[in-house]
Amino acid sequence: MDESTTTLSLAIGARVKQERQHRGWTLDQLAEAAGVSRRMIVNVEQGAANPSVGTLLRISDALGVGLPALVEPPRPKPIKVTRSGEGAELWSSDQGGRGLLVAGTESPDVVELWDWTLGPGDHHGSEAHAAGTKELLQVQEGAVTVEAGEQVITLEAGDAMTFPGDIPHSYANLGTGPARFILAVFEPGVGSGHRQDTVTTAGQDS
Known part of the structure; x- marks a missing residue:
């Protein structure tokens, strides 16, 4: 993975772990709720995986946060601007x-x-x-x-x-x-x- 992909993977992993622990879920509980393997959850949280969009959708839905919330930190601002090249x-x-x-x-x-x-x-x-x-x-x-x-x-x-x-x-x-x-x-x-x-x-x- 290149630097930008690695940074994104680490950010997604940190958010997934944060949301999982906030709910008091184990790795196995999230894996079962999302319909993916425990190993995949571990790899995602460690930023070691480059999961498919479908896998990210499963995880975000299981956590109840939506896919966009996984790729950026939560912000209190009502307006979010994504500049060209920042997607x-x-x-x-x-x-x-x-x-x-x-x-x-x-x-x-x-x-x-x-x-x-x-x-x-x-x-x-x-x-x-x-x-x-x-x-x-x-x-x-x-x-x-x-x-x-x-x-x-x-x-x-x-x-x-x-x-x-x-x-x-x-x-x-x-x-x-x-x-x-x-x-x-x-x-x-x-x-x-x-x-x-x-x-x-x-x-x-x-």
Whole structure:
């Protein structure tokens, strides 16, 4: 991991440990609530792991804090500004793709704002999120092919769509140049334990 990734991993680990201990949970209790292995929790808390977005979603939902709260320290300010280049990079590829979480609200009704870049041939698959999750996407550059359930739709620059995030879905760049899109994710009721209704296995994000 490079320096920025290591710093982010350590910050996430410290927040996870803080929230777990605040609830008086053991490592095993958090692992069971999140549906991941005890070893994964240990690695995340130590900053030794680079977990998938899906794994981080499980852990944040189990803790009832939402994914955005894991990537930054709690702040009393009602306004949070993320300057260009300050987003949390939670996914990257060898083709130059990356997924940046640039803004988010607190639980229980969490809204995440992502800035995604897909390199030529990149594909990012995501398992079904919690029941009721909605996603909104607009392509800024290139073309993005979205597969949501049984539907496959290709969007060009300027095109937008909404789709349920509580079904398996993926984003792909089938072109020869980079593709970029803005993604908003609305996830209601984070921390209520509803994720267990839709997620039964760990580590399926690519």
